[in-house]
Amino acid sequence: MTFGAHLPPWARQARVVLVKELVDSFRDKRALSSILLSILVGPLITGFMMNRIADRQREADDVRIPIVGARNAPALVQWLSQQSGVVVATGPTDPEQAVREQSEYVVLIVPSDYADDFRSSRPAGIKVVADSARADTRAQVQRVQGLLQQYNAEIGALRLIGRGVSPAAATPLKIEGVEVSTTQQRAAKLLSVIPLMVLLAAFTGAMQLATDATAGERERGSLEALLVNPVPRGALALGKVTASALSGMLAVMVTAGLCTALLRFIPLQELGMRFRFGTPHMVGLMAAALPLCLLTASVQSCVATLAKSFKEAQTYMGILILAPMLIGVMGTLYPIDHQPWMFGVPLLGQYVLLTSVLGGYSPGPLAFAAAALTCVASAALMLRATVALLNDERIVFGR
Amino acid sequence: MIAAIDLKKFFGPVAAVNGVTFTARDGQVTGLLGPNGAGKTTTLRMLYGVMRPDGGAIEVDHIDATRHPREAQARLGVLPDLVGLYPRLTAREQVHYYGELHGLSGEVLKARTDDLLKTLDLTHLAERRSAGYSHGERAKVAIARALVHEPQNVILDEPTNGLDVMSTRAVRAIIKRLKAEGKCVLFSSHVMQEVSALCDSIVVIAGGTVVAHGTPDELRAKAGYDNLEDAFVALAGAGEPR
Numbered sequence: 001m002t003f004g005a006h007l008p009p010w011a012r013q014a015r016v017v018l019v020k021e022l023v024d025s026f027r028d029k030r031a032l033s034s035i036l037l038s039i040l041v042g043p044l045i046t047g048f049m050m051n052r053i054a055d056r057q058r059e060a061d062d063v064r065i066p067i068v069g070a071r072n073a074p075a076l077v078q079w080l081s082q083q084s085g086v087v088v089a090t091g092p093t094d095p096e097q098a099v100r101e102q103s104e105y106v107v108l109i110v111p112s113d114y115a116d117d118f119r120s121s122r123p124a125g126i127k128v129v130a131d132s133a134r135a136d137t138r139a140q141v142q143r144v145q146g147l148l149q150q151y152n153a154e155i156g157a158l159r160l161i162g163r164g165v166s167p168a169a170a171t172p173l174k175i176e177g178v179e180v181s182t183t184q185q186r187a188a189k190l191l192s193v194i195p196l197m198v199l200l201a202a203f204t205g206a207m208q209l210a211t212d213a214t215a216g217e218r219e220r221g222s223l224e225a226l227l228v229n230p231v232p233r234g235a236l237a238l239g240k241v242t243a244s245a246l247s248g249m250l251a252v253m254v255t256a257g258l259c260t261a262l263l264r265f266i267p268l269q270e271l272g273m274r275f276r277f278g279t280p281h282m283v284g285l286m287a288a289a290l291p292l293c294l295l296t297a298s299v300q301s302c303v304a305t306l307a308k309s310f311k312e313a314q315t316y317m318g319i320l321i322l323a324p325m326l327i328g329v330m331g332t333l334y335p336i337d338h339q340p341w342m343f344g345v346p347l348l349g350q351y352v353l354l355t356s357v358l359g360g361y362s363p364g365p366l367a368f369a370a371a372a373l374t375c376v377a378s379a380a381l382m383l384r385a386t387v388a389l390l391n392d393e394r395i396v397f398g399r
Numbered sequence: 400m401i402a403a404i405d406l407k408k409f410f411g412p413v414a415a416v417n418g419v420t421f422t423a424r425d426g427q428v429t430g431l432l433g434p435n436g437a438g439k440t441t442t443l444r445m446l447y448g449v450m451r452p453d454g455g456a457i458e459v460d461h462i463d464a465t466r467h468p469r470e471a472q473a474r475l476g477v478l479p480d481l482v483g484l485y486p487r488l489t490a491r492e493q494v495h496y497y498g499e500l501h502g503l504s505g506e507v508l509k510a511r512t513d514d515l516l517k518t519l520d521l522t523h524l525a526e527r528r529s530a531g532y533s534h535g536e537r538a539k540v541a542i543a544r545a546l547v548h549e550p551q552n553v554i555l556d557e558p559t560n561g562l563d564v565m566s567t568r569a570v571r572a573i574i575k576r577l578k579a580e581g582k583c584v585l586f587s588s589h590v591m592q593e594v595s596a597l598c599d600s601i602v603v604i605a606g607g608t609v610v611a612h613g614t615p616d617e618l619r620a621k622a623g624y625d626n627l628e629d630a631f632v633a634l635a636g637a638g639e640p641r
Contacts, residue, residue: 017500027528396449
């Protein structure tokens with residue numbers, strides 16, 4: 001081992017601890033798979049949902065309308081088939097059963113007295129068979145109902161004109177729906193989940209190692225033996241925290257990589273989003289998120305050292321992870337107005353940077369530097385606190 | 400050489416160790432003998448630098464251990480009270496880890512590890528992770544990692560506690576070898592036969608103080624019993640507050 005021969009003894013010892021902790025934790029198959037699962041679930045669900053939204057958008061534009069008794073209403077059928085994206089088909093023999101079995105999402109039934117009623121200007125019955133419990137076909141059913149409303153209004157207006165009445169007299173209200181949550185916006189909201197997932201990865205990735213190397217070390221009864229070695233507590237803490245931070249960084253890289261890979265598969269154009277994710281974005285994501293791992297690792301190590309048991313440490317980890325969730329959820333619900341001071345607040349700064357980068361807007365190197373610097377500085381403070389705890393006999397031998 | 404000079408340690412109002420003085424010399428095996436709760440482990444913990452004494456001084460090879468704990472620890476090999484291993488590391492890796500923390504590397508570290516694993520009859524476990532080790536195997540690995548840097552002074556806290564006959568013999572063999580090499584060996588025990596068979600010097604402690612100090616023969620003479628166990632009971636009882 002010639003590399004690092006020039007290092008001072010404490011730094012070499014810290015490196016020995018770092019390597020041991022990494023080897024040790026990467027052999028922990030169960031912990032590794034739980035980390036992997038928590039990292040993978042977010043991006044995969046998001047990607048899946050984005051795809052579904054895109055599919056539904058596509059499906060709603062193209063509707064197939066099976067009609068039972070089409071020959072009772074040739075004018076309506078012709079009008080429908082002239083609408084863009086509409087294909088008229090012959091209806092199944094048992095419409096309700098077909099919808100219930102989900103072989104059709106909607107069936108129109110035109111009764112035999114339709115023609116008579118229509119001709120004598122009585123409201124002509126028409127049935128729309130649909131399953132309102134099915135969320136995935138709601139868009140198509142709404143489209144069909146919208147088309148019928150449109151036909152209804154057109155015929156009604158024509159009849160009024162025929163009787164010398166202005167159609168306006170029959171429409172006292174002019175109702176305009178302003179839809180806030182369009183499909184595009186829903187998709188954009190899903191995209192805004194990516195910064196949250198990257199922040200979460202910085203926590204979940206570092207967590208396992210941080211607890212195992214501190215609370216776990218004590219619970220296993222190996223801490224006392226470790227402290228007998230002529231190693232300054234600072235070197236021990238530095239090695240452990242760095243190992244945990246590296247594990248967090250790996251999780252962040254995997255998450256960001258996975259999200260970008262998914263972005264390539266999702267038909268963003270169909271969702272009306274012009275989003276191009278390239279290398280500069282990736283570099284930006286890393287520059288924003290990687291320094292955070294130093295902080296998450298040191299906070300988690302400190303808290304886990306303070307905990308009386310491994311179980312208690314895990315409980316605290318669960319509480320700590322609420323911090324990024326809170327910021328992420330707030331950011332998704334109420335878009336955060338970016339202020340310069342935010343870059344200097346750990347976690348919030350990273351969130352703002354990540355959303356900026358994904359929004360295709362670069363906040364400038366100064367913002368990145370400020371965010372990284374506050375992270376490293378607070379990580380150093382937490383490291384000092386951890387060293388102080390390791391120097392406390394009550395902590396080392398349990399209280 | 401390890402010297403404890405008027406060591407004191409309090410846990411709240413309780414004096415766990417209240418003025419313990421003795422010297423463990425090179426080339427000798429010194430036994431720290433006492434009933435449970437006498438303050439043996441606390442005394443040893445102060446000697447090997449994981450607890451700070453509330454009073455008194457510690458010297459390891461004439462180094463003031465309270466002022467230069469790392470220098471003192473570098474000259475100590477310790478089997479502490481708790482000997483947890485890392486379940487996902489092999490026996491060789493556990494020994495290597497401690498060796499590297501002591502600044503060893505390369506061929507030297509490899510040779511010493513091989514030698515220790517062989518001496519302690521652990522070669523078959525060298526590449527196996529410690530998760531499934533027996534109690535005796537764990538204890539022997541813990542001893543191996545404590546000795547990897549060839550320390551001049553060795554402290555063993557109840558090294559044969561809970562071990563079977565074979566493992567106990569292996570540990571005794573190691574203690575004898577260390578003594579023959581001129582090392583200073585200090586170990587604690589409450590097992591009489593072990594202490595009488597191995598020790599050149601015995602420190603009997605009870606109630607946090609040294610109640611007797613001397614060779615096995617001297618202790619027998621002092622207590623007025625031929626049997627060392629009777630002598631121990633008499634001496635230890637004398638220190639117990641009634």
